[in-house]
Amino acid sequence: MPRVVDHESRRRRIAAAVFGLIAEGGLEAATLREAADRAGVSMGAVQRCFATKEQLMLFVHDYLNAQVTARVQTRIDAAPDPGDTVTMLAETLAGILPLDEDSRAESRVWLAFAAQAAVDPALGELQRRSYRELAALFALLVRAAAESGRFRAGLDPDVVAADLVTMTDGLSVQLLVGLHTPDSARVVLDARLDALRA
The missing domain is CATH 1.10.357.10 (Tetracycline Repressor, domain 2)
Structure with a gap:
């Protein structure tokens, strides 16, 4: 039976990983490979969740705003x-x-x-x-x-x-x-x- 993946949860986990990378080393530290490693997912999983790095960064921006608001x-x-x-x-x-x-x-x-x-x-x-x-x-x-x-x-x-x-x-x-x-x-x-x- 195929595994069910909660895409929204995975997107948030990847966003949290990218957030941490940026907080520690700036935007240049937030490579897709580092994001995948930190989130514990494959590069392919990152690419399935976010078609482009721009989409990922825009999602992280929204993630940041949600964190601050909370x-x-x-x-x-x-x-x-x-x-x-x-x-x-x-x-x-x-x-x-x-x-x-x-x-x-x-x-x-x-x-x-x-x-x-x-x-x-x-x-x-x-x-x-x-x-x-x-x-x-x-x-x-x-x-x-x-x-x-x-x-x-x-x-x-x-x-x-x-x-x-x-x-x-x-x-x-x-x-x-x-x-x-x-x-x-x-x-x-x-x-x-x-x-x-x-």
């Missing part, structure tokens, strides 16, 4: 007031930053993808979509916090959201290269949120 949601759920918009914003911002080993790996992969997105149109579109979605979420939370009186009146939620996206990008890079520590990054993040408060 981790941020866990942070929000564990907060003392998870339904509060300022709490949601603060935990999302902190969850994006590379403040622990898991988030450092995610940020290294994100940075590798960001560099590649500058020369790869398909990956560039995914990166732009991710930034737009993040900015829309931040704008929604800023607007709600301002309407509830938690943030200053008169803030432009879209401008604040763009600023917060830019700040998290900059802090992430500076954390990865050692210019900031997790503690100093939290000070910067807290100061930015305090500046928005009513």
Whole structure:
């Protein structure tokens, strides 16, 4: 009887392997052979799951976003007031930053993808979509916090959201290269949120 293969599970296992390779050595470390070895599958299995390396990388990009989203949601759920918009914003911002080993790996992969997105149109579109979605979420939370009186009146939620996206990008890079520590990054993040408060 032929063995039944769960293709989606295999795709996720391969994506996790590629994610680890990129986190450890950048995009150049993520060869199909290394991905197959790390995932414990044959090269043929990788090629059956992903017709091209581009398809694989786009899937890994989505895998990364799902990982970050799940981790941020866990942070929000564990907060003392998870339904509060300022709490949601603060935990999302902190969850994006590379403040622990898991988030450092995610940020290294994100940075590798960001560099590649500058020369790869398909990956560039995914990166732009991710930034737009993040900015829309931040704008929604800023607007709600301002309407509830938690943030200053008169803030432009879209401008604040763009600023917060830019700040998290900059802090992430500076954390990865050692210019900031997790503690100093939290000070910067807290100061930015305090500046928005009513």
